[in-house]
Amino acid sequence: MTDLSLSNKAIAGNTAPPAEARSLRLPTQWLGVTPFFVFAVMFLILPTLYLMLGAFQNEAGEFTFANIVALFSANIVAAYWISIKVSLASSLIGAFAGLAIAIAIVRGGLPNWIRSATLTFSGVASNFAGVPLAFAFIATLGRLGLVTVLLNTLVGLNLYAHGFNLLSFWGLTITYVYFQIPLMVVIIVPAIDGLKREWGEAAATLGATQAQYWRMVVIPVLWPSFLGTVILLFANAFGAIATAYALTGSSLNIVPILLYAQIRGDVLHNAHLGYAIAFGMIFITGLANIFYIWFRTRSERWLK
Amino acid sequence: MKSGRFWAWFVFLMGAAYFFIPLIATIEFSLRMRRGVYSFDAYKVVLGDSQFQATFMFSVIVAVFTILLGVLIVVPTAYWIRLRLPQLRPIVEFITLLPLVIPAIVIVFGYIRMYGSNSPLPFLGSNLGANALLVIGYAALALPYMYRAVDTGLRTIDVRTLTEAAQILGAGWGTIIARVILPNVLIAVLSGAFLTFAIVIGEFTMASLLNRPAFGPYLQNLVANRAYEPAALSIIAFVITWGCMSLIQILSRFAPKSANRPN
Numbered sequence: 001m002t003d004l005s006l007s008n009k010a011i012a013g014n015t016a017p018p019a020e021a022r023s024l025r026l027p028t029q030w031l032g033v034t035p036f037f038v039f040a041v042m043f044l045i046l047p048t049l050y051l052m053l054g055a056f057q058n059e060a061g062e063f064t065f066a067n068i069v070a071l072f073s074a075n076i077v078a079a080y081w082i083s084i085k086v087s088l089a090s091s092l093i094g095a096f097a098g099l100a101i102a103i104a105i106v107r108g109g110l111p112n113w114i115r116s117a118t119l120t121f122s123g124v125a126s127n128f129a130g131v132p133l134a135f136a137f138i139a140t141l142g143r144l145g146l147v148t149v150l151l152n153t154l155v156g157l158n159l160y161a162h163g164f165n166l167l168s169f170w171g172l173t174i175t176y177v178y179f180q181i182p183l184m185v186v187i188i189v190p191a192i193d194g195l196k197r198e199w200g201e202a203a204a205t206l207g208a209t210q211a212q213y214w215r216m217v218v219i220p221v222l223w224p225s226f227l228g229t230v231i232l233l234f235a236n237a238f239g240a241i242a243t244a245y246a247l248t249g250s251s252l253n254i255v256p257i258l259l260y261a262q263i264r265g266d267v268l269h270n271a272h273l274g275y276a277i278a279f280g281m282i283f284i285t286g287l288a289n290i291f292y293i294w295f296r297t298r299s300e301r302w303l304k
Numbered sequence: 305m306k307s308g309r310f311w312a313w314f315v316f317l318m319g320a321a322y323f324f325i326p327l328i329a330t331i332e333f334s335l336r337m338r339r340g341v342y343s344f345d346a347y348k349v350v351l352g353d354s355q356f357q358a359t360f361m362f363s364v365i366v367a368v369f370t371i372l373l374g375v376l377i378v379v380p381t382a383y384w385i386r387l388r389l390p391q392l393r394p395i396v397e398f399i400t401l402l403p404l405v406i407p408a409i410v411i412v413f414g415y416i417r418m419y420g421s422n423s424p425l426p427f428l429g430s431n432l433g434a435n436a437l438l439v440i441g442y443a444a445l446a447l448p449y450m451y452r453a454v455d456t457g458l459r460t461i462d463v464r465t466l467t468e469a470a471q472i473l474g475a476g477w478g479t480i481i482a483r484v485i486l487p488n489v490l491i492a493v494l495s496g497a498f499l500t501f502a503i504v505i506g507e508f509t510m511a512s513l514l515n516r517p518a519f520g521p522y523l524q525n526l527v528a529n530r531a532y533e534p535a536a537l538s539i540i541a542f543v544i545t546w547g548c549m550s551l552i553q554i555l556s557r558f559a560p561k562s563a564n565r566p567n
Contacts, residue, residue, distance in 0.1 A: 032384035032477075033392065039377050040399045043440050044447075047414025048406055054417070101319045108312020118316075123549045124542075125323060127502045131523040132538035136326040138527075139333040139535055146329035178326070181319070232404075239407025242508035242520065246527050256409050256509075263413050263513055278410045289405045 048282065054275035067276035076258070080280065083238060083255040086169060090176035091233035097177070098184025099226060105185075106192045119189065122182035129179045134246035137175045141166050167248045175243060180233050187232070191225040228295035235285040235292075255281060327542065334535035346536040355522060356537075363511075363519035366435070367504040370442040371497045374450040375486075377443065379493065382454045383485050386463050400451040403444055412441055412510045434514050441510045446500040453499070457492025458485075495552040502548040506541050 058064045071077070105115045140147050143160060151157045165171055195218060203213040241256035248257075255277065261267045262274040337345040350356055385393050403411070415437055421429035427437040443450075466488065470480045486493070511518035523541070527534045 029388055033381050033389060033396070036377055036381035036396065036399075039440075039443075040402075043415070043444050044399065044402050044406070044411065047411060047418050048402075050418050051410065051414050097319065100315045104312040104315040104319075108316070109309045110312050110316060114316065118319075120549060120553055121323065123552070124546045127499075127545050127549070128542060130506050130508055131520065131527055131534075132506060132541040135527055135534045135538040136330045136542075139538075140326040140329040146332055147325060178323070181322075235404065239409065241407075241409055242524070245508070246524055249528070256407065259409055259413065260509070260513070263409075263416065274413070278413055281407055281410055282405070285405050285407065289401075 051275045051278045052282065054272055055279035057272060057275075059272065067270075067272045068279075070270070070273050071276050071280055075253075076277065079253045079255045079258045080284075082169065082253065084284070086172050086176065086254065087234045087237035089169075089173045090180050090237045091230050093173065094177050094180025094233050095184050095226065095230045098181040099188055099222075101181065102185050102188045102192055106189060118185065122185040124182075126179050126182035126186055129240065130242035131246040133175060133178055134243050137166060137171070137178070137247065141171065141174070167251055169252075172244055172247060172252060172254075175247060176237050176240065180237065183233060183236065184229055187229045188222075188226065191222055195221060224295040224298040228292045231288045231292040231295070235288045238285055238288075239281065327539075330535050330538050330542075334532060334539055337532040346532040347540075350533045350536045350540070353533075359517055359519045359522040362517055363505050363507075366439055366442065366516075366518065367501045369439045370446060370504050371500050373439055373443040374446050374496070374500060375493055378447070378450045378454050378496075379486060379489070380481055382451060382458055383463065383481060386455075386458050387467060397451075400447050403447050408441075408445055408507075408509045409513070411444060412513045415441060416513065428514070434516060438510060438514050438516050438518070441514070442500070442504045442507065445507075445510075446496075446503055449499045449503070450496040453492045453496030454489060457489035461485075461488045491555050491558055495555050498548040498551050498555075502545045505544060 055067050056063055056065065058066060071080075101118065104110065105118050137145075139145055141159070141164075142148065143166075145166075148159050151159060166175075199217050199221075200213060203217055208216070239256065241260060244252060244254055245257055245260065258267075259274065259277050259281070262277065266274070268274065334346050335342040335344065337343060337349070381396065385396055416428065419425050419427035419433075419437060427433040463485070466484050467480055470484045475484065506520050506523060507518070508520035508524055510516075512521045512524065523534065523537055526537065
């Protein structure tokens with residue numbers, strides 16, 4: 001292989017001087033990726049930059065921090081806070097439950113078909129978001145939902161009398177968990193597969209108990225990819241809007257819904273404040289992703 | 305070991321309950337339209353609704369164009385990065401991951417401000433332009449998945465040798481990409497395509513903010529105004545997602561497993 005390519009180069013070098021060949025080639029080299037970069041700049045980077053710059057301008061186009069300062073009004077801070085809480089809660093619950101399920105199907109000694117069935121289902125459920133998901137939970141835990149009614153008639157437990165409400169922080173969190181757990185399973189199963197059997201045998205040979213093996217080998221190896229995935233789940237929930245909008249209308253004031261209302265009808269009566277809200281969203285998901293990339297590069301060392 | 309297996313079953317069954325009960329509840333609810341008996345009335349009403357047919361067709365067409373645009377952008381780029389410009393790989397991979405960082409609502413907000421009817425590029429000035437912008441937005445959303453799928457497919461074939469062989473036989477770049485590279489990564493492209501389809505078909509945010517008559521906003525509107533039909537539609541949406549994922553699963557069985565070249 002190496003010999004062949006070398007001789008090819010030698011032949012090419014004989015027929016055309018390298019400098020000339022290069023000058024002919026350079027434009028076509030870059031031409032191949034031009035459509036991609038034009039697309040990315042026009043439809044990803046520029047629109048985002050436009051909003052980010054707009055967040056630091058007033059109506060007259062002058063530079064200002066006023067919009068960013070205005071983000072800290074009670075209404076908007078509350079929206080960010082509840083968004084962060086829902087994203088954090090759903091990503092943590094989703095991550096731990098997903099990890100437990102992943103360990104159960106990979107290492108729990110369950111029949112093999114359960115593993116493949118769970119992985120397929122996870123692929124489906126992690127993409128099952130938005131309006132249909134919201135409706136599935138209305139049919140389950142809504143005021144007339146199946147579980148609500150069954151609990152009331154069979155056990156005599158009235159969820160809603162006990163303060164539960166689907167259109168609330170916990171309702172939204174339980175619903176988001178439906179796509180968070182499968183996403184965790186899909187991402188973490190390869191990481192658990194990457195735990196080499198030899199490590200367990202080596203630990204056992206050295207006299208480690210099962211608990212020690214977990215504490216000193218498994219957890220340190222899985223930790224970075226686990227934490228990284230938590231962050232990915234967080235960003236995933238933070239940007240989600242369709243599920244929440246279908247579930248709660250505009251009664252639960254999370255950031256994406258606030259931004260949606262602002263785009264629709266300028267409810268904040270300040271176009272540039274809308275830009276600032278978008279900027280804040282990118283800032284938070286961007287920060288989360290920087291951590292994600294950092295953890296990812298740390299975990300990849302072990303899972304090669 | 306025995307208790308370990310017990311806990312594994314326990315966790316699995318708890319998870320299964322959490323995931324299946326909402327589906328069962330939705331199915332049960334969707335069958336209750338006629339008083340007193342279970343029937344498929346809700347499905348009949350939904351499938352017979354002309355607005356359902358129109359919005360669903362619209363979304364299917366948008367999905368097809370999104371896939372075509374995605375393939376057109378991603379396949380030549382991923383191929384070229386592998387063949388000639390590996391030094392650009394980190395930049396391109398970073399860009400393809402951007403849609404995971406920038407929420408869809410922010411991207412579409414940027415479109416509305418940049419491509420409004422008074423802008424130099426007035427996409428939103430006409431119906432056709434707005435539809436095109438929707439396709440473009442979806443292609444951007446699907447970029448991470450499409451790029452990953454195609455790049456994985458390219459990894460399993462020997463791009464350089466295939467290209468050289470085609471060149472020796474006198475093929476131009478267009479022929480090489482369309483008739484040599486594309487058929488070889490077709491399975492990878494198709495799995496990217498089905499994932500794109502699953503994402504696009506019920507998408508709400510972009511379609512709604514660009515005022516397109518798509519399936520997502522229709523569904524949203526129905527949830528707000530009807531009782532049984534949305535349940536039937538949720539089940540239909542789940543089946544469609546399931547279908548797309550199963551097709552990917554089936555296709556991956558045909559994909560070549562061995563990597564001829566490392567990396």
